[in-house]
Amino acid sequence: MSDALLAGYDAVLFDLDGTVYHGSQVIEGAPEAVGAVREQGAAVRYVTNNASKAPADVVAHLRSLGLDAAVDEVHTSAQAAAAVLGERLPAGAHVLVVGTDSLAAEVAAAGLGTVRKVDDDVAAVVQGHSPETGWADLAEAALAIRAGALWVACNVDATLPTERGLLPGNGSMVAALRTATDTEPVVAGKPQPLLFETAARSADSNRPLVVGDRLDTDIAGAVAAGMDVLAVLSGVATPTGLLTAIPAERPTHLAADLTALTQRAEDLKIGPRPGWEIVTGDVLTVRGSGDTLDLLRALCHAAWASGVTEVRAEGDAAEAALTGLRLA
Template sequence: MTLNDIRALIIDMDGVLWEGDRPMPGLVEFFETLRARDIRFVLATNNASNTPDQYVAKLARMGVSVDREQVIGSGLAAALYLKQHAPAGSKVFPIGEDGVCQALLENGFRLAELYEKDADYVVCGLDRTLSWDKLATATLNLRAGAKFIGTNPDTSLPTEHGLTHGNGAVLAALQAATGIEPIIVGKPEPIMYQLAMERLQVPPEQTVALGDRLDTDILGAVRAGIRSILVLSGISTREHLADVDYAPTWVMEDIREVIEAVR
């Protein structure tokens, strides 16, 4: 199998490039092959908690060098989406960690404090310091007319303690409290892929998404109108393919098989 017409990849990270802090076999060779073939790439993840610089540092520890412009987390994607649609300097109440708050500040937004009720937008991402006060402030602003942005809809989150609630569960709580449905920026909605393609400057027909989850990475690619590779090194299995009415263009075991296909 060869993928000779690919000029760009949009690559998920967890389950594709690493598992926790363990790099997947072939990681360094994978990036060396992309550069040798002059295949552009953007790393795109639904994780909203980390900044691009934190991902750059993580990959550096694994022996891979990337630029921060080659990384888009869903927190940054939310800020970039707002930059395209919101007036400059709009006020945002964030629920989230560095990956959300830093991205909003770097893109010119003002952040509302607890119990300020004049935010133009509420942006909600994974926040491990989530509190009653943050939920109350978000609810008050949404009820006052703020627009609702969710970084990603993932309802579950794997942790060292087991499977716990993800950002989608918090979005559901706020939607129940306000009756307002959020605009989702992360996968499987196409917005993050569209932002990645703007950076890549490669036609969609020569761009391929690479991920390990059918319900986010692959469905997002389908909605964005691009081809996709499902690797079986993460969440989804071959058996899961029978449960969905869409499919990846290719199924491969891991990035080592991708290396062979793009050579």
């Protein structure tokens, strides 16, 4: 397995929602893929923008799904937000928490006070995902932000992949406060590189690989941190989104899901692929036949190099492949 993708790295940093699991359902093959990383001798880290659970709870959830995990392998956006607040506020400063009790605990562990309603001493607002967040919570936060409190968002993911489909994420609640206050938050989690950098340092990694499903957080955060990234189509990312991705959101490798870690690295790279010819002009003309994901890798390479994203097919095989990718 010396030519496998995972063999080229000393740590693999996994996103969770949409990459390892969908809510209470594990993505098929995930336990085996993570096990293969450990067998290779590489470190495993779980890096999540979901701030609703404490690391110990994340570990319990992973273990219930058949994945090996330890608390020191989990890095959450709640921890990142607490670190940002700790750097910017004096010890004991009051932080209004919009989120779960586990988020409040992370803030308290940073030496800060936590409140749920505005008082005269509120210096900051921290906002993380919680299914219990309601209008009253947002109202308190809006008052504090309008009064000048520092606003830190754990993440701005608009949606959250679950076993039922995409549901509103923390970014949707952040958008409500952004509209109500005309203010932009400081974002602590992905796409900021802090989470990935912290996870890599904790593993003493010199060459980490990020695996994630969301272009504007997982891939963008990895690019910002200068790390290679495998984008997977098991969550939010779509072929159209990949084809039109801006430079800051372009992965180095592409696969259907994380089980591709044991496949040949060369087969997963974005670039020209056997069987497919992409002719660049006013549109990208596809000729040939072969693996559908190989076509997407080749199309991304051509689109990113040329700036052309409109696609057409020549031949039945190419037409069928584009239809399969929902690009036709």
